[in-house]
Amino acid sequence: MKLTETDVLIIGASASGLMCAIEAGKRGRKVIVLDHANKAGKKILMSGGGRCNFTNYSIDAENYLSHNPHFCKSAISRYTQWDFIALVSDYNIPFHERQHGQLFCDDSSKDVLNMLLSECAAAGVEMRLSCDIVAVAHPTPDMFQVSTSKGDFSAASLVVATGGLSIPKMGATTFGYKLAEQFGHSVWPTTAGLVPFTVQPHDKAWLAELSGIAIDCVVSNERAGFRENILLTHRGLSGPAILQISSYWKAGETVEINLLPDLDVYEFLISQQQQRPNTLLKNCLSEHLPKRFITAFLSDEHIDTPLQELSKKQFKQITEKLNAWAFKPNSTEGYRTAEVTLGGVNCDELSSQTMESKKVNGLYFIGEVIDITGWLGGYNFQWSWSSGWCAGQVV
Numbered sequence: 477m478k479l480t481e482t483d484v485l486i487i488g489a490s491a492s493g494l495m496c497a498i499e500a501g502k503r504g505r506k507v508i509v510l511d512h513a514n515k516a517g518k519k520i521l522m523s524g525g526g527r528c529n530f531t532n533y534s535i536d537a538e539n540y541l542s543h544n545p546h547f548c549k550s551a552i553s554r555y556t557q558w559d560f561i562a563l564v565s566d567y568n569i570p571f572h573e574r575q576h577g578q579l580f581c582d583d584s585s586k587d588v589l590n591m592l593l594s595e596c597a598a599a600g601v602e603m604r605l606s607c608d609i610v611a612v613a614h615p616t617p618d619m620f621q622v623s624t625s626k627g628d629f630s631a632a633s634l635v636v637a638t639g640g641l642s643i644p645k646m647g648a649t650t651f652g653y654k655l656a657e658q659f660g661h662s663v664w665p666t667t668a669g670l671v672p673f674t675v676q677p678h679d680k681a682w683l684a685e686l687s688g689i690a691i692d693c694v695v696s697n698e699r700a701g702f703r704e705n706i707l708l709t710h711r712g713l714s715g716p717a718i719l720q721i722s723s724y725w726k727a728g729e730t731v732e733i734n735l736l737p738d739l740d741v742y743e744f745l746i747s748q749q750q751q752r753p754n755t756l757l758k759n760c761l762s763e764h765l766p767k768r769f770i771t772a773f774l775s776d777e778h779i780d781t782p783l784q785e786l787s788k789k790q791f792k793q794i795t796e797k798l799n800a801w802a803f804k805p806n807s808t809e810g811y812r813t814a815e816v817t818l819g820g821v822n823c824d825e826l827s828s829q830t831m832e833s834k835k836v837n838g839l840y841f842i843g844e845v846i847d848i849t850g851w852l853g854g855y856n857f858q859w860s861w862s863s864g865w866c867a868g869q870v871v
């Protein structure tokens with residue numbers, strides 16, 4: 477097989493890999509990016525509902541989960557959201573802010589991908605798509621050799637930018653984790669993050685009937701809490717608040733859902749009982765929540781009873797359900813629909829400045845393959861841009 481020699485080989489032509497390629501190319505390094513997919517940046521294209529939530533006005537280490545909560549700090553402070561916003565602005569890509577500082581393209585995720593591809597072209601980056609990686613060898617301390625379906629490649633720097641496991645049909649593989657282990661790295665166990673919950677069999681029927689209802693809630697557990705919408709679906713519970721807490725959830729646990737975070741339901745019911753004793757419970761509560769939801773959710777809680785016939789104890793029980801619903805998911809929908817993968821290559825074995833392996837010189841890991849997972853809201857792309865940029869300065 478023909479051997480192509482280059483300075484930098486990057487495996488993975490998506491968010492982190494392209495950013496790294498651009499920066500290395502700008503430094504005059506000869507860069508080749510390999511990807512088994514037939515197109516670069518498929519996840520960028522599908523992100524943010526087709527409008528790519530490419531960063532957030534507020535980026536902080538607290539927005540990331542990792543076994544090493546300090547690791548991300550250096551990269552996100554060196555290549556910031558402002559740097560990426562400046563790049564997007566240079567390309568006159570129209571964008572807008574949604575709630576919580578999230579920045580989305582006005583038109584299409586394609587704008588972000590085309591920008592990255594233009595930058596790659598300008599920096600002389602070469603790309604080999606539909607390229608299956610067969611083996612990676614490290615025959616000498618200063619050279620990696622990658623055998624592929626499109627020939628063999630060698631380089632002094634090898635960058636692994638193969639992402640996580642979510643959406644396998646988009647080309648996600650365990651490649652990066654296996655390669656890390658091949659080179660003596662430890663990998664934290666992976667699970668699906670930012671993913672809808674499936675429900676226990678007894679919750680399935682009533683929830684399915686309410687499919688499509690969205691409610692502004694606080695969803696929390698002992699580790700985190702988020703105020704956003706939850707969305708009832710025919711499969712279970714989704715919506716931003718659920719996706720956020722799913723990253724902090726462990727199998728078998730419950731999460732607490734406050735369906736009326738701005739209302740002390742007990743105080744409200746006591747006052748309503750005095751003011752309008754003949755009002756039915758369901759009519760009273762449906763001023764704050766959809767009636768269909770109240771009827772199904774509180775089916776056994778006297779919803780057709782006038783307030784005057786209900787006791788304080790019953791009010792307490794209703795309050796408990798509405799202000800602190802202890803919801804026990806059956807599971808999550810898994811990698812099939814997850815936005816991200818929790819766990820991954822152990823940060824302690826990488827340089828937080830450069831993403832280089834502390835075990836093997838010239839080997840780098842960037843993006844989602846590392847044990848860094850952002851919240852929903854543009855944090856995952858910012859991690860890809862920041863970590864890719866840092867590696868791009870030194871490879």
Ligand SMILES: Cc1cc2nc3c(=O)[nH]c(=O)nc-3n(C[C@H](O)[C@H](O)[C@H](O)COP(=O)(O)OP(=O)(O)OC[C@H]3O[C@@H](n4cnc5c(N)ncnc54)[C@H](O)[C@@H]3O)c2cc1C
Pocket residue numbers: 487488489490491492493510511512513516517518519520522523524525528529530531607608609637638639640642643646647648649650651652814815816842843844845853854855856857858860
């Ligand atoms: C539906 C969805 C929507 C999302 N929306 C957002 C959003 O709006 N904002 C946000 O911040 N984040 C979002 N994310 C998360 C974000 O897409 C990822 O965190 C980000 O793409 C990670 O970038 P990466 O470069 O590390 O990996 P990826 O983007 O996953 O890219 C990995 C690349 O490696 C290639 N690859 C994998 N295995 C191999 C192999 N064995 N051989 C060769 N190539 C391989 C893949 O084909 C792919 O091109 C979303 C994710 C999903 C699934």
